[in-house]
Amino acid sequence: MHNVCFGRRNRMRLAVAIAASSLALGIAFPAHAACRIVDGFAPAQGVVNWGIVAAPANVAIGSVIAKTDMKYDSLFTHQSWHCDGTSFNEYFTMDPRQVLSDIFETNIPGLGVRASVSLIGGNLSSSIPLNFSLDQAGQNTGKTDNMRVFIELVVTGPIDTSATDMLSYNAAGWHNVRDSFDGNILTLANLMIYAQINSPTCSVTQSSVAVTLPPARVANLSNPNSTTGATPFNLQLNCSLSSNVNVTLTDATDVSNRSTTLNLAPGSSASGVGLQILNGSTPIAYGPDSAAAGNMNQWLAGRSAGGPMTIPLTAQYVRASGALVPGTVKATATFTMSYQ
Incomplete structure (x- = not known):
């Protein structure tokens, strides 16, 4: 009888030790690290509609014929986010059909879109595509209320509205953050641009x-x-x-x-x-x-x-x-x- 009881107590202690070990591993290594919205929603849909835009037939290449300058939160919505890693990579992208150094073509030949962002009170001011990393000593959060957005409609060549005069441009996944822990991406905003192009004739x-x-x-x-x-x-x-x-x-x-x-x-x-x-x-x-x-x-x-x-x-x-x-x-x- 004594031997049988001893064997049971030994097996019970072993089972408890294994369970405790599994619990400790679960706490130390999270299985699903990512960035997530804590204020606002994602992805936000930013729409720029310039309405009727006059496009002179002989305007010089590089001329800006429409533009928008406004706070990020006014164009999209206010957003703040938290990432599980110790830092995150924040980046902006445009449609890959690039016609000039920082200008991307629209559905109307001769017209392209240029966008840039700046940090209000900060030292960032750059055209998109833009990619930068933020490592804020463990402050792995971000927000949009300190950002401005600049968007311009730029002449890239002879303007041809023979197929359509309704300009549209869509940059899906325009604003994104990537968690440093496992590379998971959170898309914060998409950008859509519309205008009716009126070429004076x-x-x-x-x-x-x-x-x-x-x-x-x-x-x-x-x-x-x-x-x-x-x-x-x-x-x-x-x-x-x-x-x-x-x-x-x-x-x-x-x-x-x-x-x-x-x-x-x-x-x-x-x-x-x-x-x-x-x-x-x-x-x-x-x-x-x-x-x-x-x-x-x-x-x-x-x-x-x-x-x-x-x-x-x-x-x-x-x-x-x-x-x-x-x-x-x-x-x-x-x-x-x-x-x-």
């Missing part, structure tokens, strides 16, 4: 304008550069948006012509005479057929208020070089508009 209400000048007397063109037969005419436009309308006239007979005298076209029988087109009292010089901003001999026709626009011009004869020979006079000029 004008359409010509008359595709061709015929101007008939009165007959001219040879005596009125006897002196060099003398003029006669001034005849007013208009270019009629319909513009979708308020913008500066710039015009370049091109000599269709000689596209290299940069003077103020329009050359006679084939079919003319007169010689020693040309034509001028005037903006007010100023003869217009001819330039290349291009809508590029700053094109040679481009001139400002006025500012469209949106809707119909009239550009008043005048055509007249001008004495040119060579012998003055009576006959018919024909000339053709084209015009190209640029919106700035």
Whole structure:
């Protein structure tokens, strides 16, 4: 009997020792270390909607045509978090389709998004993508109320709204923290950007304008550069948006012509005479057929208020070089508009 009791007591003590050992291991090594929200919710959805954005057709690459500057908590929501590790890695990401150093393309060719964050009162101010680590001597918590967000819509090339004018950009997993203990990631925020892009354009209400000048007397063109037969005419436009309308006239007979005298076209029988087109009292010089901003001999026709626009011009004869020979006079000029 004595031997049997002794054996039972020995087995009981062994079982208790094993249970205590298992309990101690459970306390020392947590099985599911991670970062978690302690105030607010995640992921927060930040939406920037710029509404209607005017996108001039000839704006320079790098120009900012819309922007947002606001506190993080106003764009998303206030968040604070705690990580089980002794530190955490905080990072911001953008869509990987990068078109310039810190600009990411949208669904509209020629337009990209640039974002940056700064710490209010701190020394961090950088464009995204941004990756930094915070090790605060055991203070393994973070919050968003000390952050500002800057978002810009940037021109990256010719803007093409032929497929759609509704801009959208979505950066899923925009703001994240990674726990230092086991690398678990908590996504704090997603970023979505919307706008309707309105590229100012004008359409010509008359595709061709015929101007008939009165007959001219040879005596009125006897002196060099003398003029006669001034005849007013208009270019009629319909513009979708308020913008500066710039015009370049091109000599269709000689596209290299940069003077103020329009050359006679084939079919003319007169010689020693040309034509001028005037903006007010100023003869217009001819330039290349291009809508590029700053094109040679481009001139400002006025500012469209949106809707119909009239550009008043005048055509007249001008004495040119060579012998003055009576006959018919024909000339053709084209015009190209640029919106700035």
